[in-house]
Amino acid sequence: MFESAEIGHRISRKAYKEAEPLLRQALLDAQFALLEKKHSAVIVLVNGVDGAGKGETVNLFNEWMDPRHIRTEALSSEGPGAHAHQGRPAMWRFWQVLPPKGHVGILFGNWYTDPIVQHALGRDKKNRFNARLEEIRAFERMLTAEGVLLVKLWFHMSNEGVTERFKSLEKDPKTAWRVTAADWERHRHYDQFIQASAKALRKTSTGEAPWLVIDGSDPAYRAITAGNYLLENLRRAAQEPTPTPVHAAPQPPAPLDGRSLLDSFDYQRHLERKVYEDKLERLQGRLNGLLRSPELQKRSLVLVFEGVDAAGKGSTIRRITQAMDARHYRVVPVAAPNEAERAQPYLWRFWRYLPEWQHSVIFDRSWYGRVLVERVEGYCSEHAWTRGYDEINAFEEQLTEAGALVVKFWLAITPEQQLKRFEARQATPHKVHKITPDDWRNRDKWPLYARAVDDMIDRTSTDIAPWHIVASDDKLWSRVEVLRLLCQRLEAAVAGKA
Amino acid sequence: MFESAEIGHRISRKAYKEAEPLLRQALLDAQFALLEKKHSAVIVLVNGVDGAGKGETVNLFNEWMDPRHIRTEALSSEGPGAHAHQGRPAMWRFWQVLPPKGHVGILFGNWYTDPIVQHALGRDKKNRFNARLEEIRAFERMLTAEGVLLVKLWFHMSNEGVTERFKSLEKDPKTAWRVTAADWERHRHYDQFIQASAKALRKTSTGEAPWLVIDGSDPAYRAITAGNYLLENLRRAAQEPTPTPVHAAPQPPAPLDGRSLLDSFDYQRHLERKVYEDKLERLQGRLNGLLRSPELQKRSLVLVFEGVDAAGKGSTIRRITQAMDARHYRVVPVAAPNEAERAQPYLWRFWRYLPEWQHSVIFDRSWYGRVLVERVEGYCSEHAWTRGYDEINAFEEQLTEAGALVVKFWLAITPEQQLKRFEARQATPHKVHKITPDDWRNRDKWPLYARAVDDMIDRTSTDIAPWHIVASDDKLWSRVEVLRLLCQRLEAAVAGKA
Numbered sequence: 002m003f004e005s006a007e008i009g010h011r012i013s014r015k016a017y018k019e020a021e022p023l024l025r026q027a028l029l030d031a032q033f034a035l036l037e038k039k040h041s042a043v044i045v046l047v048n049g050v051d052g053a054g055k056g057e058t059v060n061l062f063n064e065w066m067d068p069r070h071i072r073t074e075a076l077s078s079e080g081p082g083a084h085a086h087q088g089r090p091a092m093w094r095f096w097q098v099l100p101p102k103g104h105v106g107i108l109f110g111n112w113y114t115d116p117i118v119q120h121a122l123g124r125d126k127k128n129r130f131n132a133r134l135e136e137i138r139a140f141e142r143m144l145t146a147e148g149v150l151l152v153k154l155w156f157h158m159s160n161e162g163v164t165e166r167f168k169s170l171e172k173d174p175k176t177a178w179r180v181t182a183a184d185w186e187r188h189r190h191y192d193q194f195i196q197a198s199a200k201a202l203r204k205t206s207t208g209e210a211p212w213l214v215i216d217g218s219d220p221a222y223r224a225i226t227a228g229n230y231l232l233e234n235l236r237r238a239a240q241e242p243t244p245t246p247v248h249a250a251p252q253p254p255a256p257l258d259g260r261s262l263l264d265s266f267d268y269q270r271h272l273e274r275k276v277y278e279d280k281l282e283r284l285q286g287r288l289n290g291l292l293r294s295p296e297l298q299k300r301s302l303v304l305v306f307e308g309v310d311a312a313g314k315g316s317t318i319r320r321i322t323q324a325m326d327a328r329h330y331r332v333v334p335v336a337a338p339n340e341a342e343r344a345q346p347y348l349w350r351f352w353r354y355l356p357e358w359q360h361s362v363i364f365d366r367s368w369y370g371r372v373l374v375e376r377v378e379g380y381c382s383e384h385a386w387t388r389g390y391d392e393i394n395a396f397e398e399q400l401t402e403a404g405a406l407v408v409k410f411w412l413a414i415t416p417e418q419q420l421k422r423f424e425a426r427q428a429t430p431h432k433v434h435k436i437t438p439d440d441w442r443n444r445d446k447w448p449l450y451a452r453a454v455d456d457m458i459d460r461t462s463t464d465i466a467p468w469h470i471v472a473s474d475d476k477l478w479s480r481v482e483v484l485r486l487l488c489q490r491l492e493a494a495v496a497g498k499a
Numbered sequence: 500m501f502e503s504a505e506i507g508h509r510i511s512r513k514a515y516k517e518a519e520p521l522l523r524q525a526l527l528d529a530q531f532a533l534l535e536k537k538h539s540a541v542i543v544l545v546n547g548v549d550g551a552g553k554g555e556t557v558n559l560f561n562e563w564m565d566p567r568h569i570r571t572e573a574l575s576s577e578g579p580g581a582h583a584h585q586g587r588p589a590m591w592r593f594w595q596v597l598p599p600k601g602h603v604g605i606l607f608g609n610w611y612t613d614p615i616v617q618h619a620l621g622r623d624k625k626n627r628f629n630a631r632l633e634e635i636r637a638f639e640r641m642l643t644a645e646g647v648l649l650v651k652l653w654f655h656m657s658n659e660g661v662t663e664r665f666k667s668l669e670k671d672p673k674t675a676w677r678v679t680a681a682d683w684e685r686h687r688h689y690d691q692f693i694q695a696s697a698k699a700l701r702k703t704s705t706g707e708a709p710w711l712v713i714d715g716s717d718p719a720y721r722a723i724t725a726g727n728y729l730l731e732n733l734r735r736a737a738q739e740p741t742p743t744p745v746h747a748a749p750q751p752p753a754p755l756d757g758r759s760l761l762d763s764f765d766y767q768r769h770l771e772r773k774v775y776e777d778k779l780e781r782l783q784g785r786l787n788g789l790l791r792s793p794e795l796q797k798r799s800l801v802l803v804f805e806g807v808d809a810a811g812k813g814s815t816i817r818r819i820t821q822a823m824d825a826r827h828y829r830v831v832p833v834a835a836p837n838e839a840e841r842a843q844p845y846l847w848r849f850w851r852y853l854p855e856w857q858h859s860v861i862f863d864r865s866w867y868g869r870v871l872v873e874r875v876e877g878y879c880s881e882h883a884w885t886r887g888y889d890e891i892n893a894f895e896e897q898l899t900e901a902g903a904l905v906v907k908f909w910l911a912i913t914p915e916q917q918l919k920r921f922e923a924r925q926a927t928p929h930k931v932h933k934i935t936p937d938d939w940r941n942r943d944k945w946p947l948y949a950r951a952v953d954d955m956i957d958r959t960s961t962d963i964a965p966w967h968i969v970a971s972d973d974k975l976w977s978r979v980e981v982l983r984l985l986c987q988r989l990e991a992a993v994a995g996k997a
Binding site for chain 2: 002004005006008010011012016128131132135150151196199200203204206207208209210211213214222225226229230233234237249250251253254256257258260261262265384387388389390391394398455458459460462463464465468470
């Protein structure tokens with residue numbers, strides 16, 4: 002991995018002085034083309050050996066380009082803020098700093114830093130290290146599919162090279178402060194660090210997002226090499242992506258007998274108001290108690306409500322939040338993505354709202370829009386929604402592993418019931434705003450939505466995050482059923498079974 | 500995962516009789532279009548619950564289509580043949596039965612069977628199961644990238660459904676033989692099997708190769724559903740693949756200072772013939788002894804020789820084989836792929852030659868052709884060779900994990916030395932056949948090859964399979980050095996360190 006970066010590449014001071022102004026201008030031009038075209042975002046990962054010029058290169062990039070459109074982040078695995086994400090998946094911090102399309106993000110300290118350090122120090126064993134590297138591969142594959150260009154720079158220097166560099170810095174009183182005891186201490190683990198790094202590079206140098214290993218020993222050489230490579234990437238990112246031929250998998254077929262999971266339910270369920278009120282109160286009490294269980298101190302709750310218009314999502318959510326402490330929950334209504342959200346990978350806007358331990362987030366519609374409305378209305382490409390199932394499952398797996406209990410409800414109503422509710426809304430002055438021409442249009446596409454729902458449940462009702470389908474023609478029965486299922490899931494979590 | 504396959508989908512006998520002849524004709528037509536176009540191969544994976552119609556569907560597919568162009572394989576994880584692959588990676592068996600382009604392979608018993616069974620029975624724990632599923636994802640991604648269409652059929656039936664089916668088969672004396680004690684025994688583990696399966700399906704239902712879960716309870720319904728889906732896939736496979744826009748990563752840049760790893764070596768090394776003969780003999784003896792070490796009983800040896808024309812690969816290999824037992828080694832010279840090889844995924848022709856335990860295979864040129872000659876001469880797309888590094892690393896990781904010691908040599912000579920040898924060959928009657936116009940043409944592309952070699956070493960000299968670069972202008976010195984390095988690696992293996 003590091004062989005050719007140890008032969009002492011260098012260029013003369015003169016060559017540097019000739020190349021630098023040209024490179025600088027070209028980088029600025031490419032940066033502005035990127036910003037204008039907004040096809041994609043560019044993420045630069047800066048990793049490597051301490052002392053091999055990581056920080057200097059980041060400074061140069063910011064000097065060479067217009068820093069207003071660059072977001073530079075140093076997310077260290079130690080120090081303050083590193084563990085503020087309690088209960089959120091490890092990738093959460095990085096989702097917070099993804100650059101939007103047209104912009105450049107420089108991540109100096111990134112998703113490689115902690116896995117490599119933990120493995121080098123022997124804290125993460127082989128299996129855990131492998132699992133984290135696989136998670137990174139999946140994450141980067143998703144980013145690439147969403148149009149992000151990853152520029153992965155690895156600055157290398159040999160063990161002796163680092164020792165020499167530290168010593169020469171220490172000798173000069175003007176630079177001695179740059180080498181600390183902590184630097185020497187980390188350097189003691191050079192070999193373990195290199196071993197862990199070599200494996201990480203091997204496992205994550207993919208066709209879409211390869212690593213570039215740069216010899217860090219000569220500042221001029223490494224600066225121009227890194228700059229040229231960044232330039233080439235910026236130029237590519239400003240162009241239309243190149244089409245690569247692939248055989249797309251066909252869409253799941255519609256069931257031959259026309260029967261769907263949704264119409265296999267008994268929609269005749271009914272509850273008398275008096276029984277309802279009694280059951281509701283008891284279930285709300287049970288829910289409130291469960292949420293305060295000491296066993297759930299390191300857990301969070303992610304609730305997802307999906308269903309056609311007028312299925313009763315909002316009113317059901319209110320019956321749940323009535324049992325919750327306002328400081329500990331948040332309801333996130335999800336509509337069409339805004340401009341800032343469209344400039345990011347699809348799941349970005351949901352990552353923002355993930356709860357900490359002991360908190361709940363209730364999504365009124367959710368990331369399932371990708372495989373429902375976006376699929377049916379053609380708001381995204383077939384390629385995007387067909388890979389969506391897998392990305393959603395991976396997302397929910399990360400949530401679950403970070404301690405979230407993911408509970409997903411589909412409130413199922415019949416077309417007849419929806420019609421009744423639409424008509425009732427139109428007849429009620431304070432509800433008429435709840436019904437729009439869009440709602441009527443969506444209704445016409447009922448069979449397409451029904452098929453998308455079936456596929457969604459088939460592909461995303463998983464061992465870790467099953468769907469609960471609740472027949473909701475009778476609102477009272479539905480609300481009680483949702484609360485009952487939620488309490489059941491929480492009880493399993495309290496018992497350590499989920 | 501299995502929800503919508505438990506609602507008892509069915510179609511009438513009449514509907515089946517109407518659909519079947521049309522489907523049959525369409526399948527035949529699609530099969531012949533596939534065969535004519537040869538864009539891709541189609542692999543049908545048939546998995547699911549016992550009793551849900553797997554075998555029946557495979558029989559139907561063979562009946563409906565022309566079986567001459569279908570290869571049906573039942574690779575069971577138990578029974579004879581299952582462990583004949585000692586020392587070969589677990590995927591080896593499946594590489595042996597991949598259908599060539601234009602053909603259909605039906606794998607009934609495939610790379611999912613053993614991982615699911617081993618995990619369901621508690622033999623493979625979570626980490627191992629995850630690792631095997633990741634390996635499958637990588638394998639299927641490679642197949643898809645190489646133009647294979649994967650049709651993944653999962654036949655499902657509820658626990659009660661299977662029990663009922665077994666009982667009704669047992670009641671009828673004509674079918675009672677179809678249910679064995681072993682079937683009932685396996686059925687006892689239904690729940691564990693379903694749990695493991697649900698996870699496998701979640702982790703491997705990707706955008707490129709999703710699973711289709713089919714309700715297996717009604718033979719007519721499942722047959723037409725599976726047939727229609729296969730038809731849709733065959734039709735897609737017979738068409739040109741659809742271009743999907745991706746931002747390809749740029750090629751690794753050429754070093755700014757024009758220096759390459761290869762020219763950082765000392766080519767002046769030299770050995771007197773007398774010293775050489777003495778050293779050679781001693782090293783050959785050492786090698787022979789090492790190969791017979793009891794510590795290497797469950798290991799194999801994979802040797803790779805690469806280098807420009809006339810670098811001395813053949814003569815070096817002969818010095819190695821002189822120390823080997825003819826029953827235990829095989830030399831595989833690698834030239835341009837033939838027609839059968841071009842109809843398969845790139846690595847296919849190398850998988851065929853992987854050694855068993857205690858055997859050695861010596862590749863005279865190898866899979867590195869992908870990132871050397873194919874890259875430089877444009878024999879494959881940029882997309883193919885840029886993902887090649889990752890695929891090669893994954894391949895060598897599988898080799899290593901199966902017990903192979905992978906030792907790779909680049910025999911490095913200077914252009915001047917190559918010219919001398921070319922001229923000598925042309926002047927020697929019995930060597931003149933060894934030099935062709937191609938050799939002279941390749942020589943003109945020296946700088947392109949040098950860059951490809953540098954990239955190759957940077958990207959594939961890994962912790963598990965490092966490259967050894969041996970300066971070979973002096974053949975005697977080079978041969979001794981190769982033997983020395985080989986013995987060193989074997990000694991590390993004997994000591995349990997590799």
